[in-house]
Amino acid sequence: MSEKLQYVGNPNSKAADGIEKVLGAAKYVGDMTLPDMLYAKLLTSPVPHARIVELDIKPALAVEGVKAVITADDFVDHGFFGWPVKDMYVLAYQKVRYVGDPIAVVAAESEAAAAAGVAAIKLKLEELPVVSDMHKALDPHAALVPLEPQIGDGNLLVTHVVRNGDPEPILAECDVVVDESYNFQAQEHGYIETEGVFAIPEPGGTVVVFANDQSPHINRDNAAGMLGLPAEAVRVIQPPVGGSFGGKDDHVYQFTGQAAKLALITGRPVRLVLSREESLATSYKRAAAHAHLKIGMSKDGVIRAAKTEYLADSGAYASQTPLSAWRASMHLAGAYRYEAATVDTKAVYTNNGYAGAFRGFGNTQAAAASEVAIDELAARIGMDPIEFRLKNCLRTGDKAFTGNTIDHEAGLAQCLEWVRDQSGWADKRKTLGFKSGDDVLKGIGVACYFHGSGLGGEGTDYARITLTVERDHSVTLQSGLTDYGQGSRTVFTLIAAETLGVTPERIIMLRPDTDTALETGPTVASRASIVGGNATKVTAGKLIQKLNMAAADLLGCSLEQITRHGEDFIGPNEEPLAIEAVIDHAFAMGLQMSSQGYWQIPVIHWDFEKGTGTPYYTYSFGAQVAQVEVVKATGKIQVTGVWASHDGGKIIFPKGAHGQLMGGITQGLGYALTEGFSYKDGYPQKKNLKDYHLPTSLDVPEMETHFVETNLAEGPFGAKNLAEPVMIAIAPAIANAVFHATTVRCRDFPISADWLKAQLA
Amino acid sequence: MEVTFKLNGEMVTCPVTQKLTLMRLLRDDLKLTGTKNGCEHGDCGACSVIVDGKLEKSCIYPARNLDGKEVLTIEGVSNPDGTPGDLQQAFLDAGATQCGYCTPGMIMAGEALLLQNNNPTRQDIREAISENLCRCTGYQQIVDAIQATAKSRLNGGAK
Ligand code: FES
Ligand code: FES
Numbered sequence: 001m002s003e004k005l006q007y008v009g010n011p012n013s014k015a016a017d018g019i020e021k022v023l024g025a026a027k028y029v030g031d032m033t034l035p036d037m038l039y040a041k042l043l044t045s046p047v048p049h050a051r052i053v054e055l056d057i058k059p060a061l062a063v064e065g066v067k068a069v070i071t072a073d074d075f076v077d078h079g080f081f082g083w084p085v086k087d088m089y090v091l092a093y094q095k096v097r098y099v100g101d102p103i104a105v106v107a108a109e110s111e112a113a114a115a116a117g118v119a120a121i122k123l124k125l126e127e128l129p130v131v132s133d134m135h136k137a138l139d140p141h142a143a144l145v146p147l148e149p150q151i152g153d154g155n156l157l158v159t160h161v162v163r164n165g166d167p168e169p170i171l172a173e174c175d176v177v178v179d180e181s182y183n184f185q186a187q188e189h190g191y192i193e194t195e196g197v198f199a200i201p202e203p204g205g206t207v208v209v210f211a212n213d214q215s216p217h218i219n220r221d222n223a224a225g226m227l228g229l230p231a232e233a234v235r236v237i238q239p240p241v242g243g244s245f246g247g248k249d250d251h252v253y254q255f256t257g258q259a260a261k262l263a264l265i266t267g268r269p270v271r272l273v274l275s276r277e278e279s280l281a282t283s284y285k286r287a288a289a290h291a292h293l294k295i296g297m298s299k300d301g302v303i304r305a306a307k308t309e310y311l312a313d314s315g316a317y318a319s320q321t322p323l324s325a326w327r328a329s330m331h332l333a334g335a336y337r338y339e340a341a342t343v344d345t346k347a348v349y350t351n352n353g354y355a356g357a358f359r360g361f362g363n364t365q366a367a368a369a370s371e372v373a374i375d376e377l378a379a380r381i382g383m384d385p386i387e388f389r390l391k392n393c394l395r396t397g398d399k400a401f402t403g404n405t406i407d408h409e410a411g412l413a414q415c416l417e418w419v420r421d422q423s424g425w426a427d428k429r430k431t432l433g434f435k436s437g438d439d440v441l442k443g444i445g446v447a448c449y450f451h452g453s454g455l456g457g458e459g460t461d462y463a464r465i466t467l468t469v470e471r472d473h474s475v476t477l478q479s480g481l482t483d484y485g486q487g488s489r490t491v492f493t494l495i496a497a498e499t500l501g502v503t504p505e506r507i508i509m510l511r512p513d514t515d516t517a518l519e520t521g522p523t524v525a526s527r528a529s530i531v532g533g534n535a536t537k538v539t540a541g542k543l544i545q546k547l548n549m550a551a552a553d554l555l556g557c558s559l560e561q562i563t564r565h566g567e568d569f570i571g572p573n574e575e576p577l578a579i580e581a582v583i584d585h586a587f588a589m590g591l592q593m594s595s596q597g598y599w600q601i602p603v604i605h606w607d608f609e610k611g612t613g614t615p616y617y618t619y620s621f622g623a624q625v626a627q628v629e630v631v632k633a634t635g636k637i638q639v640t641g642v643w644a645s646h647d648g649g650k651i652i653f654p655k656g657a658h659g660q661l662m663g664g665i666t667q668g669l670g671y672a673l674t675e676g677f678s679y680k681d682g683y684p685q686k687k688n689l690k691d692y693h694l695p696t697s698l699d700v701p702e703m704e705t706h707f708v709e710t711n712l713a714e715g716p717f718g719a720k721n722l723a724e725p726v727m728i729a730i731a732p733a734i735a736n737a738v739f740h741a742t743t744v745r746c747r748d749f750p751i752s753a754d755w756l757k758a759q760l761a
Numbered sequence: 762m763e764v765t766f767k768l769n770g771e772m773v774t775c776p777v778t779q780k781l782t783l784m785r786l787l788r789d790d791l792k793l794t795g796t797k798n799g800c801e802h803g804d805c806g807a808c809s810v811i812v813d814g815k816l817e818k819s820c821i822y823p824a825r826n827l828d829g830k831e832v833l834t835i836e837g838v839s840n841p842d843g844t845p846g847d848l849q850q851a852f853l854d855a856g857a858t859q860c861g862y863c864t865p866g867m868i869m870a871g872e873a874l875l876l877q878n879n880n881p882t883r884q885d886i887r888e889a890i891s892e893n894l895c896r897c898t899g900y901q902q903i904v905d906a907i908q909a910t911a912k913s914r915l916n917g918g919a920k
Contacts, residue, residue, distance in 0.1 A: 022868065663859065
């Protein structure tokens with residue numbers, strides 16, 4: 001980059017909205033109250049699969065304090081919604097399909113009255129056979145989970161393929177072939193703030209909803225549709241969100257529709273905030289999955305071909321599984337060169353909760369499977385795992401296993417080299433490692449990844465931003481892209497400040513609000529920095545033209561003669577003009593001091609039928625090393641060191657980026673060791689945060705993090721995506737470290753301590 | 762039933778019931794919503810406050826036991842002029858807050874530790890915050906913030 005940057009990439013830049021948070025003054029949904037408000041509570045399904053025989057709300061209405069009770073019958077088309085597959089209802093219709101499926105909602109004067117109302121509802125269910133094993137979901141005799149088959153074949157939800165040559169004859173020739181299966185349990189997002197909405201009716205039959213969702217415009221459109229209102233009659237505002245990681249969309253859309261309806265019926269504000277138990281049961285998860293990988297190579301360690309299969313358990317509803325299963329398919333053979341590779345993916349319905357978006361979005365499972373398999377290949381010929389990866393990994397100009405060329409600068413090799421050098425890899429591979437006499441076994445392992453940027457073949461990838469200069473000389477920034485903790489508010493602020501040549505303090509980013517922010521597409525796939533960042537840059541570029549015009553008018557010079565020094569505008573006679581004076585003059589000139597900008601990722605094409613094409617326009621890359629200790633007597637794994645390097649292009653908000661990296665690693669560490677959200681015959685086995693163990697400060701070691709700043713011409717100042725991919729390498733790195741420590745190969749996640757103990761006995 | 766206690770330096774008297782928790786008293790009755798609800802079962806630490814110098818999870822602390830006690834919440838940690846206190850500022854400087862939902866509880870856990878140990882090691886800090894869950898940060902920048910504050914207080918910094 002030739003530009004000299006002041007705020008972008010400055011290690012001292014701070015979170016734009018951090019002050020209210022450290023003061024405890026930030027108002028999350030559950031912190032909002034209004035004098036006349038009602039409290040809403042859900043009735044949810046106690047069983048995995050049943051027909052609703054009777055649902056009588058009259059007894060609930062008779063409970064003192066209860067003001068309204070709603071069911072699917074209160075909505076247009078029973079509140080049918082969903083994208084990309086329409087298969088969900090705002091409240092269960094005809095059937096319940098998982099334990100926790102919402103059936104009815106009560107609004108009452110107090111939480112206690114609402115709970116009494118829920119208890120009074122007369123519900124009669126006729127239980128149906130339960131589909132709980134994804135491998136049996138397509139059996140001809142399996143019960144049908146959706147009301148109608150989705151794509152003409154029982155519980156089949158979607159299929160995806162990759163076809164890049166024919167791996168079979170090459171595999172037959174290969175000296176070494178690894179042919180193994182890898183299994184993954186579901187994972188809970190574990191945001192510390194549970195889901196919540198607060199709906200406020202307005203005169204004239206419209207409603208305002210504060211919702212801790214990720215994509216307010218999609219939420220508004222769904223709610224308006226199910227309420228039978230025009231989109232303008234529903235206004236969704238996003239307050240600060242206490243964590244999401246992909247996890248606060250579909251079911252928050254349900255709650256939004258429910259609370260809005262209750263507010264409209266009662267004419268009073270209605271707040272619905274889930275308890276932790278309700279949240280764990282009702283929310284969608286990372287899909288449980290099964291991967292089968294057959295990868296072959298020559299005896300000197302050149303990877304040649306892969307034939308792979310992937311099965312995802314979407315649970316009761318589709319949610320985002322069709323897309324996350326696609327992303328899994330696009331990454332399943334890993335970040336390596338192949339002569340030929342195929343993928344065959346299926347996603348199926350079962351009665352196990354349901355699966356949706358979660359940081360990593362399918363690549364979490366795909367990368368864990370392929371990175372353990374790659375480690376197995378290296379071990380088979382006794383080659384160092386990092387050397388083996390460096391020998392085969394994708395570099396600029398190589399072709400990915402999906403057949404497309406890596407056009408942009410790829411920093412994967414640099415990431416691998418950094419974690420190798422920084423972790424003391426060479427030494428530790430020798431000094432650590434399995435020693436049969438030891439009670440505590442020690443090892444070190446590596447994994448790496450590539451991760452397609454943005455939505456790719458999943459949809460049109462664009463953002464719109466509005467920047468407005470206010471009369472008090474501040475600049476407001478508006479976007480429908482949201483910040484649920486990942487720092488995009490700060491990223492946009494820094495980019496706008498940089499482009500406009502003003503201090504970040506001058507920029508105020510308004511809360512996402514469907515009434516005032518332009519439709520921006522969903523905030524998913526770590527895309528906010530790239531598309532939102534670019535749109536911000538484009539918009540700021542337009543706005544600065546107007547400021548320059550005012551400055552030139554005031555200084556009586558041409559536009560080209562204007563230069564900048566800090567916030568000041570400098571004319572040909574080098575007299576500095578304060579930005580306040582320029583802004584005042586712009587208003588005096590009657591200039592419209594607001595600009596809108598749009599940016600879209602260059603269009604790429606993937607042929608879903610043929611399984612060929614370009615899935616993403618670019619990739620980010622990374623490598624992580626984990627060091628572990630395994631207690632032989634218990635099988636307990638302690639991670640004692642982590643080194644992580646990520647190629648995310650230009651890093652805009654370094655403090656936030658390091659935090660994203662470490663937070664992602666911590667989620668991945670939980671995925672590796674404790675976070676299995678398992679089901680038995682469709683019944684969830686974990687009910688609260690005592691059962692479901694999120695990593696604590698004692699489970700996570702001190703981490704060393706690093707960014708390789710490759711250049712990406714299309715990124716804002718060269719930025720690629722960050723928030724998601726950083727979580728996906730740590731689970732396989734831990735598994736590979738455990739192999740080094742114990743010689744036991746872990747292929748099922750999370751790695752059970754009891755299982756490991758048995759292997760070591 | 763009524764209890765009288767000191768809350769962030771001021772005496773308050775509140776009606777309480779047998780079942781009322783300190784978290785509900787703070788959030789619902791006194792509208793001090795800086796103390797967060799993450800589970801209401803003592804599993805997450807989002808509701809942490811300091812009672813008589815000790816870290817407590819307010820969601821499982823009976824309000825009826827408050828008589829004569831001294832309670833400090835996140836609202837009592839900032840400077841008198843409303844600007845962030847030194848530990849709060851350290852959280853900002855270290856990048857220790859992302860979604861911010863665990864932040865008030867973490868800051869209270871940090872304050873409680875520093876009341877008892879003015880020169881903690883990183884491991885001491887990790888132990889002190891080990892019942893406070895954070896899903897966003899991976900804890901390291903939180904440890905940085907508490908450690909930096911301990912150092913600056915030892916060197917005669919604010920507080
Ligand atoms: S809310 Fe008190 S410990 Fe979770
Ligand atoms: S900052 Fe989000 S839970 Fe800690």
